[in-house]
Each structure stands twice: as C-alpha cells, then as structure tokens.
Amino acid sequence: MQVKDSVALVTGANRGIGEAFVRELVAAGASRVYAGARDPASAAHLEAEFPGKVKAVRLDVSKPDQIVAAAAAHDDVSLIVNNAGAFTHGLLIGSDSLDGAREEMEVNYFGPVAMCRAFAPILARNGGGGIINVLSVGGILAAPNMGGYSPSKFAMRAATQCIRAELADQGTVVSALIVGSVDTRMAEHVKGAKEPPSIIAKAGIRAVERGQDEVDTDRMAVETRAAQARDPKGLERQMAKMLKATEISTGR
Secondary structure, three states: OOOOOOOOEEEOOHHHHHHHHHHHHHHOOOOOOOOOOOOOOHHHHHHHHHHEEEEEEEOOOOOOOHHHHHHHOOOOEEEEOOOOOOOOOOOOOOOOOOHHHHHHHHHHHHHHHHHHHHHHHHHHHHOOOEEEOOOOOOOHHOOHHHHHHHHHHHHHHHHHHHHHHHHHOOOOEEEEOOOOOOHHHHHOOOOOOEEOOOHHHHHHHHHHHHHHOOOEOOOHHHHHHHHHOOOOHHHHHHHHHHHHHHHHOOOO
16 A cells, blocks of 8 residues: 555554654655544644644544544544554563453553454455554563563464455555564663664554565564574573563562
C-alpha cells in the first residue's frame, strides 16, 4: 500500500512511538490521521500542530465498545497502527497478583486483535490497506523481568501471523515491528542507548509500503535477533541472570 493520500488511525497516539507515527504519517503524505488516545485532550497538541490533518479521537483499546464506536465513526480508514501498550513491570510468580499480567494481555494482545477484527471489513472496502502492529524484542525473546509484557508480545506476534493469513485475500498488508530500546516513558527504566521514536515510525511506514511481514526496527532488535540465532539457550540463561541481578538491586 501507499501511505500517501491514505487515512490512518494510530492507537496510543498521544506520546512516544504513537505520537511519532502521527508526525511521520503526515510527513509521508497521509491525507488524515486519527490520533487515538484514552483521553483525546492528551492528543490535542497534535491537532493544533496539524490543523485539518490530525483529529484526536477517544480510543481505549481495552474497551471493546470504544473500538466498535471508532470503527463505526471512521469508515474511511485504510491504515491501522496498533501501538497502544501497557507495561506493569510485573513478574509471573513474584508479583502479588496476576492483575498486571491480565492488563498487559488485555491491552497488548486482545486490544490489537479487536482492532483488526473491527477494521478488517473497512480496510477491505478501502482497497485492502494495511495494518502495522508495534511489537517488541520481548516478543521474540522471553524476558523474565517482563513477566506479563513479554508473553503478551509473543501472543500478538503469533496473532499477527494468523491475521496476515486471514486478510491476505483482501489485499491487506500486515507488518510486525520488532522494537528494541526506544526513548519513551515506557522504557525510562532501560539503561543504555535508546533510539528516538521517529526511527520506529519511519521503519513502520517503510515496512507497510514495501509489504514486509516483520522488521527489526533498531540496533537492539537486530542484535537480539542475531544473538538468539547464534545461541538461544545461552541468551535464555543471560536473561535469567539479568532477572537475578534486578532482584538483588531492588532488595527482593
């Protein structure tokens, strides 16, 4: 598909990678971008920055009724960017409850799947279009210190492959972005070099325009994929050591 003259809807668009997608989509020639956010007021700055091009819309992907309402109100959409995410920093065994893991699965898996279900007929009517699912290296490498987040991204990566197969006949491009270390609020706990969110957005636009199924968007993603190919069990042990180091540093 071509982003130029397309109509896009971005979830979690009020900051971070989602905000960068809004800006990069406008720069790439999208005719309109709907900036989805739980509180539309948090994306009002994008409306002001791009008058007539960007419209903030209420959209919490953990609420099915809001997804249905968004699809009913925006039948001109030809590109979906599933970016909204939740990360609660929880463990699967060590956390007090599974509430955080349930939230992560609801937002990171069921939300994007529901978005794809709601908008698939709209994309078909508008020529096929595209879907960009913003995933994570935590979806190709199990990270024990991200006990709920990592499994939710694994699940969404698998779902992306299933959705791609289901929508192939209607001509919908479904691209998965494997994202490493990015300078966002969600990754403020991560040490070391971080890519600007614009790098991820540009990679996503290239991926969907080229019809690429899955793209490693940044250096950390590329290096993680390579390390896993060389020695998957060694990398698993390394991640376990990182969990132990985190437990010691936090006094757990």
